[in-house]
Amino acid sequence: MDEDFIPVSRRGILAGGVATATIATAPASAQDSPQDRPPPSATTRLKVNGRTMTLTVDTRTTLLDALREHAHLTGAKKGCDHGQCGACTVLVAGRRINSCLTLAAMHDGDEITTIEGLGRPDDLHPLQAAFVAHDSYQCGYCTPGQICSAAGMLAELKAGVPSHVSADLDDPRATADEVRERMSGNICRCGAYSNIIEAISEVGGIKA
Amino acid sequence: MKPFTYERVATPAEAAAAALKNPKARFIAGGTNLLDLMKLEIEVPPHLIDINRLGLDKIKETDQGGLRIGALVRNTDLAADRRVRKDYAVLSRALLSGASGQLRNKATTAGNLLQRTRCPYFYDPTMPCNKRAPGSGCSALQGFNRNLAILGTSDQCIATHPSDMAVAMRLLDATVETVHADGRTRAIPIASFHRLPGTTPHIETDLAPGELITAVVLPPPLGGTHIYRKVRDRASYAFALVSVAAVLQRDGTGRAAFGGLAHKPWRVEAAEARMAQGPKAVADAVLAGARTTPQNAFKTVLAERTLAAVFEQARA
Ligand SMILES: Cc1cc2nc3c(=O)[nH]c(=O)nc-3n(C[C@H](O)[C@H](O)[C@H](O)COP(=O)(O)OP(=O)(O)OC[C@H]3O[C@@H](n4cnc5c(N)ncnc54)[C@H](O)[C@@H]3O)c2cc1C
Ligand code: SF4
Ligand code: FES
Ligand code: FES
Numbered sequence: 001m002d003e004d005f006i007p008v009s010r011r012g013i014l015a016g017g018v019a020t021a022t023i024a025t026a027p028a029s030a031q032d033s034p035q036d037r038p039p040p041s042a043t044t045r046l047k048v049n050g051r052t053m054t055l056t057v058d059t060r061t062t063l064l065d066a067l068r069e070h071a072h073l074t075g076a077k078k079g080c081d082h083g084q085c086g087a088c089t090v091l092v093a094g095r096r097i098n099s100c101l102t103l104a105a106m107h108d109g110d111e112i113t114t115i116e117g118l119g120r121p122d123d124l125h126p127l128q129a130a131f132v133a134h135d136s137y138q139c140g141y142c143t144p145g146q147i148c149s150a151a152g153m154l155a156e157l158k159a160g161v162p163s164h165v166s167a168d169l170d171d172p173r174a175t176a177d178e179v180r181e182r183m184s185g186n187i188c189r190c191g192a193y194s195n196i197i198e199a200i201s202e203v204g205g206i207k208a
Numbered sequence: 209m210k211p212f213t214y215e216r217v218a219t220p221a222e223a224a225a226a227a228l229k230n231p232k233a234r235f236i237a238g239g240t241n242l243l244d245l246m247k248l249e250i251e252v253p254p255h256l257i258d259i260n261r262l263g264l265d266k267i268k269e270t271d272q273g274g275l276r277i278g279a280l281v282r283n284t285d286l287a288a289d290r291r292v293r294k295d296y297a298v299l300s301r302a303l304l305s306g307a308s309g310q311l312r313n314k315a316t317t318a319g320n321l322l323q324r325t326r327c328p329y330f331y332d333p334t335m336p337c338n339k340r341a342p343g344s345g346c347s348a349l350q351g352f353n354r355n356l357a358i359l360g361t362s363d364q365c366i367a368t369h370p371s372d373m374a375v376a377m378r379l380l381d382a383t384v385e386t387v388h389a390d391g392r393t394r395a396i397p398i399a400s401f402h403r404l405p406g407t408t409p410h411i412e413t414d415l416a417p418g419e420l421i422t423a424v425v426l427p428p429p430l431g432g433t434h435i436y437r438k439v440r441d442r443a444s445y446a447f448a449l450v451s452v453a454a455v456l457q458r459d460g461t462g463r464a465a466f467g468g469l470a471h472k473p474w475r476v477e478a479a480e481a482r483m484a485q486g487p488k489a490v491a492d493a494v495l496a497g498a499r500t501t502p503q504n505a506f507k508t509v510l511a512e513r514t515l516a517a518v519f520e521q522a523r524a
Binding site: 039040042062082086096101103106153159162163166169181183184185186 | 209211212213238239240243244247256258260284287288293294297300301305307308309310311313443444445
């Protein structure tokens with residue numbers, strides 16, 4: 001998708017909503033459809049951090065782009081845009097997913113929680129507070145995804161969902177090894193892993 | 209990404225009708241493979257049929273004593289299902305070794321079976337690839353092919369099927385249930401579901417255009433010790449170089465299927481007759497027809513050693 005954006009400045013994309021997306025994709029769609037016909041759109045009602053919003057977006061809009069560019073919630077980050085880094089992790093109905101590999105249109109009626117909804121600056125989520133206390137980041141780019149992923153992961157562990165390193169599928173233990181395996185979908189280029197594990201372990205009551 | 213129209217359907221019949229109306233349409237389930245490929249314009253469907261709300265997200269016991277797994281059951285939920293953990297642990301293990309927690313929460317049973325190869329040239333639209341652009345040639349034959357296939361290959365394509373789950377499904381002799389766009393239903397044994405590349409590497413399964421997978425059915429449990437062993441370049445969040453799914457019985461009999469070696473999960477029933485003779489005898493029979501390149505010749509050794517490790521783990 002980014003290729004289509006080359007003629008437009010990054011700032012232009014961030015500032016715009018539907019209109020920018022239409023302009024930005026015009027070169028690609030020109031050969032497929034008449035110039036005057038905008039690309040197909042879809043309407044989707046998202047409940048984001050408790051607020052319901054109805055968006056009419058280009059069908060190609062991922063949930064990540066809808067959150068960042070239409071709902072103006074820029075906490076979830078675009079790292080790879082291909083499911084390989086976890087920076088875009090959000091919670092949908094409490095379950096962590098990569099928002100870059102799903103369409104906004106597929107989430108009509110869904111409840112979505114982003115890092116902005118997990119806690120507020122004056123009322124931090126325990127994971128947010130623990131990341132600060134344990135110095136669990138350097139540049140911070142992966143952090144919103146790490147924290148949303150950790151929230152989903154701790155819920156999975158609590159529900160007894162096993163992992164690749166669980167010796168007994170029926171009795172996954174809350175260990176640092178489990179946390180490492182379960183958080184492997186979140187890459188940190190700054191390598192803050194050991195402090196990330198400490199913060200999550202503290203909140204999850206896990207011996208690091 | 210190319211523009212496309214999008215439609216939500218509520219029943220398998222509606223999905224089939226939509227597919228009949230739009231022959232070039234694709235179903236979208238989790239979207240974790242399809243959207244990845246659409247962003248690279250390797251997949252360019254003009255229309256998407258969203259099948260997430262078909263109600264095919266349940267796991268039910270069959271009259272035969274097996275399980276019917278809805279096509280839309282998420283990989284996490286399948287791996288965590290109590291019955292699967294207890295009676296089909298090899299399937300839980302295979303699922304849990306794949307992708308990441310986030311991806312497994314989205315990925316579906318049918319989508320996982322239908323995920324496309326990870327051959328680096330398939331992913332690079334600037335390079336010839338018979339699978340992506342039929343007749344353009346195969347860049348991998350003379351290129352970077354360290355992680356490509358050694359069994360069942362052709363001179364047109366040496367790609368592997370990247371799924372872990374599919375290897376366990378093959379081991380368990382699962383059946384894929386489908387509904388055609390015209391409403392006819394059928395059941396396809398997993399052994400004949402995925403194809404070898406031959407001269408048509410772009411055709412990967414037995415599915416007809418517009419044919420919807422509704423469920424995957426497991427036969428009654430096999431008992432025994434269930435093991436899935438995956439060897440990869442890093443410990444997590446990576447595709448297999450080689451993997452082995454196995455069910456081993458106390459009397460020395462058993463089954464073994466391999467991932468990372470071929471265009472489909474690889475299982476040689478005749479080789480399983482040698483189970484009692486140990487891993488070397490089985491591996492020799494499985495790997496007899498292997499065609500390797502200097503880069504991927506290590507896979508024959510690795511496959512045998514992985515199977516040996518599986519035998520050892522079962523004895524422990
Ligand atoms: C970074 C990364 C790492 C990964 N690592 C692994 C790994 O280690 N092991 C592994 O096994 N997998 C791995 N995967 C792949 C992942 O398992 C697949 O992307 C996923 O299983 C696909 O399921 P989906 O529901 O998202 O499919 P989709 O992307 O929705 O669909 C895939 C294909 O199936 C078709 N389809 C879907 N449902 C049906 C149906 N019911 N009937 C007919 N057609 C249908 C779609 O049209 C599409 O062509 C990885 C993926 C990523 C992005
Ligand atoms: S091995 Fe198959 S997928 Fe890879 S380049 Fe050759 S034809 Fe394409
Ligand atoms: S941006 Fe979604 S996983 Fe990297
Ligand atoms: S803190 Fe920089 S990528 Fe993780």
